[in-house]
Amino acid sequence: MEIAMTTTETLKSKPDDADLGFGTIFTDYMFNMDYDPDKGWYAPRIEPYEAIKMDPATMFLHYGQGVFEGLKAYRTKSGRIQLFRPQENLKRLNRSSRRLCIPEVDEAFVLDAMKQLITTEKDWVPDAPQTSLYIRPTIIAMDPYLGVRASHTYRFFIIFSPVGAYYPEGFNPIKILVTSDYVRAVRGGIGEAKTPANYAASLLAGEDAHGAGYTQVLWLDGVEQKYLEEVGSMNIFFVIDDEIVTPELNGSILPGITRMSVIELAKHWNEKVSEKKISIDELIRAHASGSLKEVFGAGTAAVISPVGQIKYGDQVITINDNQTGPVAKKYYKAITDIQYGQAEDPMGWIVEVI
Ligand SMILES: *Cc1c(COP(=O)(O)O)cnc(C)c1O
Numbered sequence: 001m002e003i004a005m006t007t008t009e010t011l012k013s014k015p016d017d018a019d020l021g022f023g024t025i026f027t028d029y030m031f032n033m034d035y036d037p038d039k040g041w042y043a044p045r046i047e048p049y050e051a052i053k054m055d056p057a058t059m060f061l062h063y064g065q066g067v068f069e070g071l072k073a074y075r076t077k078s079g080r081i082q083l084f085r086p087q088e089n090l091k092r093l094n095r096s097s098r099r100l101c102i103p104e105v106d107e108a109f110v111l112d113a114m115k116q117l118i119t120t121e122k123d124w125v126p127d128a129p130q131t132s133l134y135i136r137p138t139i140i141a142m143d144p145y146l147g148v149r150a151s152h153t154y155r156f157f158i159i160f161s162p163v164g165a166y167y168p169e170g171f172n173p174i175k176i177l178v179t180s181d182y183v184r185a186v187r188g189g190i191g192e193a194k195t196p197a198n199y200a201a202s203l204l205a206g207e208d209a210h211g212a213g214y215t216q217v218l219w220l221d222g223v224e225q226k227y228l229e230e231v232g233s234m235n236i237f238f239v240i241d242d243e244i245v246t247p248e249l250n251g252s253i254l255p256g257i258t259r260m261s262v263i264e265l266a267k268h269w270n271e272k273v274s275e276k277k278i279s280i281d282e283l284i285r286a287h288a289s290g291s292l293k294e295v296f297g298a299g300t301a302a303v304i305s306p307v308g309q310i311k312y313g314d315q316v317i318t319i320n321d322n323q324t325g326p327v328a329k330k331y332y333k334a335i336t337d338i339q340y341g342q343a344e345d346p347m348g349w350i351v352e353v354i
Contacts, residue, residue: 003031003113004045005120017128020164022301027124027133027160031117034142035103035154044109046117049159055144059151064197065141067096070300071257072132072163073118073353075125076341081118081133083351084339086111088257093137096193101150102139110137111351114158118353121160130165130336166302171324171332173308174297176231177214178280179205180313184229184252186222191229191252198254199233206232216297218310222252226279234297234305235259238283239327241291248275258298262331264347280312287317294325303339304332 011028026049033044060066069089073081090107097104114135118125125133137158141151182205184198185191191198205217216232228247230236235256238245244266249255266273286292297305308322319325337343338350 001042001044001109003116004043004047006045006047008048014124015162017126017131017164020126020131020162022163022166023134023161025162027121027162029117029120030160031113031156031158033113033156035156037152041103041105041156044113046113046120052155052157054142057144057146058141059143059145060140062146063141063148064195064200065100065102065151066139067093067100067102067193067195068136068138069093069194071135072300072339073125073135073160074132074339074341075127078341079127080341081122081125081353082339082341083114083118083353085257085261085349086114086351088260089137092194092255092257093139096195097139099190099193100195102141102154105139105156110156115351115353117158117160122354124160124162126162126164128165130167132163132339134161134163136161171306171329173306173319173322173324174215175213175309175311176216176218176307177209177212178218178220178310178312179208180220180225181205181208182217183222183225184217184219187251189222189252191222192249192254194254202232212311214311220280221250226281227277228280228283229253230256231297231305231307233301234299236307237262237294237296237298238278238286238292239294239325240286241293243272243274244327245274245276245278247278250277256299258300258303258335261335261347261349262298262304265331265334268347283310284312284315284317287319292317292319294327295319296325296328296331298331303335304328 030049035041071089094104139156142153143151209217218231219229221227295307306324306328
């Protein structure tokens with residue numbers, strides 16, 4: 001399929017790298033394509049970034065049938081632009097789509113479209129340390145219909161947002177709150193799909209956590225409320241004695257690409273790493289016995305986010321004296337060095353754009 005291109009003369013002014021936050025600034029162009037059952041995915045096109053006009057009955061607006069992805073393009077010191085494991089994001093997009101009854105996309109074609117859009121928008125990829133161009137592929141159900149069923153028509157789009165340094169003040173630990181009042185996902189639910197409803201389900205718990213002075217929520221499983229699952233929009237890792245442990249994927253945990261990268265790097269380095277069920281009680285016991293050395297989150301936005309304090313009921317545990325530990329530092333550096341082209345890529349994770 002040929003990608004059509006509509007250009008515009010009115011370009012936005014680009015912000016200073018120092019003023020970039022997260023997700024507030026959007027670039028000049030977007031990628032769009034549509035789906036209908038007769039044509040399949042059709043009319044792929046790069047066109048000026050603009051509002052999507054929709055019927056108020058559009059199914060996505062009422063029933064949340066949609067999926068999305070999040071990844072970044074990084075500028076290297078030599079000025080090249082590269083992606084980190086984008087094929088994994090597109091595979092996950094299709095897995096999410098299957099769960100939401102959305103037709104799959106051709107992963108190779110979408111990767112090409114993404115690269116073409118990045119090439120069009122190359123001047124929007126910032127170059128200050130820790131900055132990047134955030135990429136948000138999204139699919140939404142478009143039928144104007146109020147009955148409940150899967151839509152017949154869809155819109156796929158990709159938008160870009162230049163984002164600033166996640167750690168402008170240094171790589172400091174966050175505080176997280178274990179909630180027993182709410183659950184994010186349940187067995188057989190949609191927890192492992194990257195779909196808007198999971199975020200809707202998390203908002204109230206997030207507000208409670210913020211109100212109590214915590215940055216994020218650490219979710220327990222939705223069935224027994226006993227096993228650790230993940231944090232906000234990150235997966236979670238524990239260093240217990242000399243082993244790196246993360247909750248095993250169980251259908252309600254989002255399978256993060258940063259998570260997978262930490263596991264694969266640990267194996268590559270012959271470090272002890274395991275994916276298993278771990279309960280909040282085991283975690284508290286590991287802390288009490290002095291075995292819990294570090295806790296950190298892993299996700300595209302922050303890459304690695306050290307955790308210094310966890311609150312569960314009346315108990316507050318402080319990890320590694322509220323300091324960032326050596327394991328978190330090592331994985332943060334290894335992954336970001338690969339992303340920004342400052343180190344060899346022994347794993348074959350980088351896809352060069354230009
Ligand atoms: C996207 C996401 C993650 C992290 O996935 P990455 O691919 O590493 O960015 C973790 N948890 C949730 C709920 C997410 O939506």
